[in-house]
Amino acid sequence: MTSLIFLQFLVDVMFLTLVLLHLTKKNFIAVIAFGVQSLMLAMLFFVSFLETGNRYILLMVFFTFAIKVVLAPLFFIRLIRKYQLYFSVNTYLSMPATLGIIAGLTFMAHSARFVPLTQIVPEHQMLLSLALSLIFIALFLIINRKEAISQILSVLALENSIVVFIIFAGLEQSPNLQIGILFNIFVWIVIATVFVSMIYKHFGSHDVTVMKNLTD
């Protein structure tokens, strides 16, 4: 029971960081929010390790912490400082509309329509509903943000959300494969970061809406 409450707390923090990612106008805060969200994910893996004693999961804790909590935020902060991208570009929707949609998506994830997904492990229904709402809100974040770094963070937040869902649904895979996935994500982060630099060099902005060269 205590464990469930603690798990709920971790996912709640992840939810709040995602909302913060939607609302913040500063890239630095967005990066920190992502780092905190990833830290919660690493802690979820750690709880799983404590419960199962599986040393491979400890490896997952280490890799998640190293890649998502330390390396990725460091990459982004360097990028922000290098190109002075302190302030994020506006979202497509206004703040009240954004909050309204977040509320709607959260409600939707908790509705009876998604019971087949949230009942995979009946005792984790609340957690799975919350994880599902994380997925929806992360997807909305990708669509709503106009700025390159925010879009990268959104994709990574979506990945975090899916991993949370997988953990609570008891769908963890072979540790080798999980490390493979993490390695993939690390490479993705590096490539995406390089692209942000390239976008800034070519367009003089990190606002993706300025890229309008490709039309028929």
Added chain:
Amino acid sequence: MYLTLLLATLVITIVLLVLVKNRLVIETLAVFSGAVMLVYSFLIALTVAEVGVYSFSFFLSVDALGAIIILIIGTMGFATAIYSVSYFNQETKKGIVGRTRVKQYFVLLYVFLTAMYLATTASSPIFAWISIEATTLSTAFLISFYNKPSAIEGAWKYLIINSVGLLLGFFGTMLYFTAVPSTLNGGFIGWDDLLQNANQLDPLMAKIAFIFVLIGYGTKVGLAPMHTWKPDAYSKAPAPLGALLAGALLPVAFFVILKFERVTDAVVGPEFSHQLFLVFGILSIIVAALIMFNAKNYKRLLAYSSIENAGIIALGFSFGGLGVLGAVLHMIYHSGVKAVMFFSAGNMLLTYGSDKIDKIKNALRVIPVTSVLFILGFLIVTGTPPFGIFFSKVYILSAGIASHPYVTFLAIFFMTLVFIGFLKHVTAMFLSDSEESDLVHGEKNIWLVIPPIFFVILIVGLSFTIPPFLQTLIDAVVVNY
């Protein structure tokens, strides 16, 4: 054994390409490895035709459809390596790319080829997902290869849209695993495990999972409405890479969807997946037909054609029976013809220095061989008889006419529109009178026309005769899918 040798060849090639600095050695290595890759692909396909499913170790196995895709990758990869050497030599002469860039190109090309082989041979859906994601990562820099703002834009859209799509595909993949104990095989769950445990999967869950998988991997295939990255990426990537994206990556991603379709069909029957294929298929044909008519860039035109053909393949699998036969044949012919068209498009780009349709004037006189190849490609891809795509389309449409007459007529109407739109552009490019005076007439290099000529001969040959081993593989796919 062959599979290990194939993958070992690819890995060694990548390592050597990274280490070697001499351009001639890099080019020789790329072509030589391409030839070795093709030989092993054939040997694997022959083995699968003989034994059914070819497994090597716990992690790798190839079925009939996988063998066909491997043949496609091998053939396309070898031809692309040959064409790329001449293509970049011409670009170097023009001062567009330097030695370092060419080296980067070949390294990433071989990483891309390796990832496609792994996606096709992986016995685990997660391993396949990792490999497909690796194709995105390896090609992103190839799309932005020319380092121009438009290329960066195309690559960025490609990276973000495909990454989001693949994450959704990953989510869908994981939902299939609800049927299998996570402790099975130490958590390394394979395609066969999913099939064997299909009866444990909740039908509603199977449906939700397949929707996510279809949207996710469908993004990679380029099915509408997830196709938006395709015209941008295809038009900005170097021409040889465009051939691989359209001819090899599309079937690879479709292959993964079909693997999941088998599991879904085992749970809820084929109607559900067929309905989804039908919707995405017809939508892709309609969207492509409508945009193609007003295309201004011939590489984008090829991208729209690719979207249309992905739709036709989806329709084939949707109709089932004869439609599946048509879809598999269509997949093979489409890959070949896209090589013809992208290689020809590359030659046009080298001559005219522009990918705009209105800049290409009287090409038939300026670059006659390339022009004839492009026109032949147009005739083949639009399904003009007696080329193979005509037959594959007939198979697909005749399978659909009984069960879905309205959709079939709609498909015929929009395919006709594609033909008219394509013809309009082909006429403008190859038969217009005016000519730019400073153009050098003639083909730049014999090796720029040999690969597309090879593919035309191959398609014509396969249009009338299918080798027995390939027929065995196609028959096995028709039975299983």
